[in-house]
Amino acid sequence: MFRGILLVFLGACSFGILSTFVKLAYKEGYTLGDVTGTQVFFGFLILWGVVLLRQLLGHRAESTSLTDKLKLVAMGTSTGLVSIFYYKCVQTVPASIAILLLMQFTWMSLLLEAVIKRKLPKPAQVGMVVLVLIGTAMAGRLFSGSxxxxxxxxxxxxxLAAACYSVFLLVSGSAGNNLHPTTKCALILTGACTLIFTIFPPVFLVNGALGSGLLKWGLTLAVFGTVIPPLFFAYGIPRIGLGVSAILSAAELPVAVVMSSVVLQEEVWPVQWMGVALILVAIVLSNLGAVYKKLSPKQLKTA
Structure with a gap:
């Protein structure tokens, strides 16, 4: 179980540092198309390279229907939209605020599930939503007087990025569950790559931008944004359960805020840290029940 905990935690931390890298790439003059395009392009090459390597090493390819494969590719368009909207947000909003906006998927997912299943959320879930919204207002300095x-x-x-991420989370378990995590992630990224290249043609492949410095940002964003998190989550979440994973995934928020403060020198007020803490408390409290169900009595005694 410890390995699963470590993988999910590291995957969340990996997500948390993305906004800082994107900000740094923008400061060097690269565009939204450059950033999103190189991330999915190199992620595409890395993941499909791993899939090919597994087959060369003798691992049998998983059998799944063409329909399921196409579903995974279609699901990838939602992750592509998350990247576009989130990185567009990072262009004009401090990185510490951009991550707070993305974290609104916590209550959006709950609302979306309630609408689709036509079932009212539980009081504890409503309480979590209220705490997240209050924490967001505090972290956004809405109570600062001006x-x-x-x-x-x-x-x-x-x-919009949070909304698209909510949609992805809702449908992510509906297809390809019999596939190896690497293959599933590669198919999803194929959809993201197709969407992003349709909106932003990959001119960076021919205009010399890769040789002038874009290559380092493309590889960095690909590794920390499209390779490590999905693979680590795919391996770790089934081992520790969704409740523990949701709590550990919240590490993305403080990591992003710390990076924006230390690396980008963005001003983070004490009230913002209080808001971040409140959001983390809301996520932890809302998932404690799932955590206790996951842990056996023996594990609880030794924890």
Whole structure:
């Protein structure tokens, strides 16, 4: 179980540092198309390279229907939209705020599930939503006496990123569960790559941008954004359960805020740290029941 905990935690931390790298790439003059395009392109090459290597080493390819494969590719379009909207948000909004906007998927997923299943959320879930919203308001400095001068269009892109991520989480378990995690991730990334290249043609392949410095950002974002997190989650979540995983995945939030403060020198007020802490408390409390169900009485005694 410890290995699963470590993998999910590291996957969340990997996600948390992305906004800082994107900000640094923008400072060097690269565009949204450059950043998103190189991330999915190199992620595509790495993941399909691992799939091919596994087959060369004698691992039998999993049998699944063409329909399931196409579903995974289609699911990948939602992750592509997450990247586009989130990185567009990062262009105009501080990285510490952009990650807060993305974290709104916690209550959006709950609302979306309630609408689809036509079932009201439990009181504890409603309480979690309230705490997340209050924490977001605090972290966004809405209680600081004067409204912060954030770009409203950028905020809108952050909300769209959270909505698309909620959709992806809702449908991610509906196809390809019999596939190896690497193969499933590669198919999903194929869909993301197709969508992003349709919106932003990969001119970086021919305009010399890769040789002028874009290569390092493309590889960095690919490894930390499209390779490590999905693979680590795919291996770790089944071993520790969704409840523990949800709590560990919240590590993405403080990591992003710390990186924005230390690396980007963005100002983070004490009230923002209080808001981040409140959001983390909400996520932990909302998943404690699932954690206790996952752990056996023996494990609880030795924990």
């Amino acid at each position: 409204l912060p001068n954030f770009d409203l269009v950028g905020v809108g892109y952050g909300i």
